[in-house]
Amino acid sequence: xxxxxxxxxxxxxxxxxxxxxxxAQLSPLLITGSALGGQMALAxxxxxxxxxxxxxxxxxxxxxxQRQAERFGTRVEMDEVTGxxxxxxxxxxxxxxxxxxxxAVIISTGASSRKLGVPxxxxxxxxxxxxxxxxxxxxxxNRTVIVVGGGDSAVEEAMFLTKxxxxxxxxxxxxxxxxxxxxQERAFRNEKIEWVWDSVVTEILGDQGVxxxxxxxxxTDEEFFLKADGIFIYIGNVPNTQFLNGQVELNERGxxxxxxxxxxxxxxxxxxxxxxxxxxxxxxxxVGSGAMAAxxxxxxxxxLEGTTYPERTYSHVYWGKSPDLTKSLKxxxxxxVITKDMPIGQIVQKxxxxxxxxxxxxxxxxxxxxxQYEDVEQGAIAHGIDIEALMKxxxxxxxxxxxSE
Numbered sequence: 001x002x003x004x005x006x007x008x009x010x011x012x013x014x015x016x017x018x019x020x021x022x023x024a025q026l027s028p029l030l031i032t033g034s035a036l037g038g039q040m041a042l043a044x045x046x047x048x049x050x051x052x053x054x055x056x057x058x059x060x061x062x063x064x065x066q067r068q069a070e071r072f073g074t075r076v077e078m079d080e081v082t083g084x085x086x087x088x089x090x091x092x093x094x095x096x097x098x099x100x101x102x103x104a105v106i107i108s109t110g111a112s113s114r115k116l117g118v119p120x121x122x123x124x125x126x127x128x129x130x131x132x133x134x135x136x137x138x139x140x141x142n143r144t145v146i147v148v149g150g151g152d153s154a155v156e157e158a159m160f161l162t163k164x165x166x167x168x169x170x171x172x173x174x175x176x177x178x179x180x181x182x183x184q185e186r187a188f189r190n191e192k193i194e195w196v197w198d199s200v201v202t203e204i205l206g207d208q209g210v211x212x213x214x215x216x217x218x219x220t221d222e223e224f225f226l227k228a229d230g231i232f233i234y235i236g237n238v239p240n241t242q243f244l245n246g247q248v249e250l251n252e253r254g255x256x257x258x259x260x261x262x263x264x265x266x267x268x269x270x271x272x273x274x275x276x277x278x279x280x281x282x283x284x285x286x287v288g289s290g291a292m293a294a295x296x297x298x299x300x301x302x303x304l305e306g307t308t309y310p311e312r313t314y315s316h317v318y319w320g321k322s323p324d325l326t327k328s329l330k331x332x333x334x335x336x337v338i339t340k341d342m343p344i345g346q347i348v349q350k351x352x353x354x355x356x357x358x359x360x361x362x363x364x365x366x367x368x369x370x371x372q373y374e375d376v377e378q379g380a381i382a383h384g385i386d387i388e389a390l391m392k393x394x395x396x397x398x399x400x401x402x403x404s405e
Contacts (some may be wrong), residue, residue: 002090002101003029008081009108011038012283013273015065016290017106022072024298029075037062038110044134044160049283086247086266104268104297111237111274120204128210128230133157140165140230149234155179155187162192171196239275251277262293268300357393
């Protein structure tokens, strides 16, 4: 069986892509990878994702996204992709359990925690070295821990660890944080956090578990030791692209190179979320790129099959204001009736595939998916767009279009 669309990865980008693809009736197959929810699932509290008045746990948000994706027909497969072959079509996607074929693929495998790369890190991983405070913080009640990093994740997890630990050292190589200001302010008020500025961890020491860390001040080269029972590392991420094995273009840091519409160097293969060449790695941006990738995949499949869009056929497009003709055309379910005074939002809500045309002509804002103008005529005038040209583009999307009034 050849799938229409396979989505690799189950973070916010993957689930967003599966929701949009499901609504496009592509019946996508989503292969979760080793960690359902990706980095999102590790977050103890998410406060900056729209729609939630109170903070939400990352695992809970993951479950909500999965349920929504499954509601629209996504099949979620708990497996991990081990290799791909994009040199043939249908594309081949190999997992531990089997091999799949697909007309289009979306890669949304995200990124994993970057390692310090110092002596003792690998030896004590799971025995005092951790990359997930939500997972392991409970085991450090009334103990001392070190958090390494200065971004949002490091500071937020340091605050979370103060629920359990008696003291939290936060070691950062600079003299100021990169975290959001509101997060910094909350952390600076926390009396359990002690700040170790301009410093790096150079070695992790212990016996059966972590006992202390060797620290070096990057400005003075002074070395000293901090006693601690655990070390939590948050120094950035590494893209999960190893399984691609050169099948798509990567940048020098290993991220997938895409254009603004999530196209990779291989037609029919798209990338979304933190695995892309992005500077901002947030749930909100991952969701947006996942939606974009799904819409582009839908378009690619339609072009591949020689149809306008899968299972979506209209017999006419009518442009004008003739009440009698409008009424008669509306009685036919296969007829799309567009008049100049119709709100763009209403048109795309009923006929989602017209989004592509309106976006191309600048009559919609893709980032927020809201029409910028109340109706088509107003938008065309504001942009100096030839209505007949817009009509021609709509005809290209909807077959057998009638002429304008």
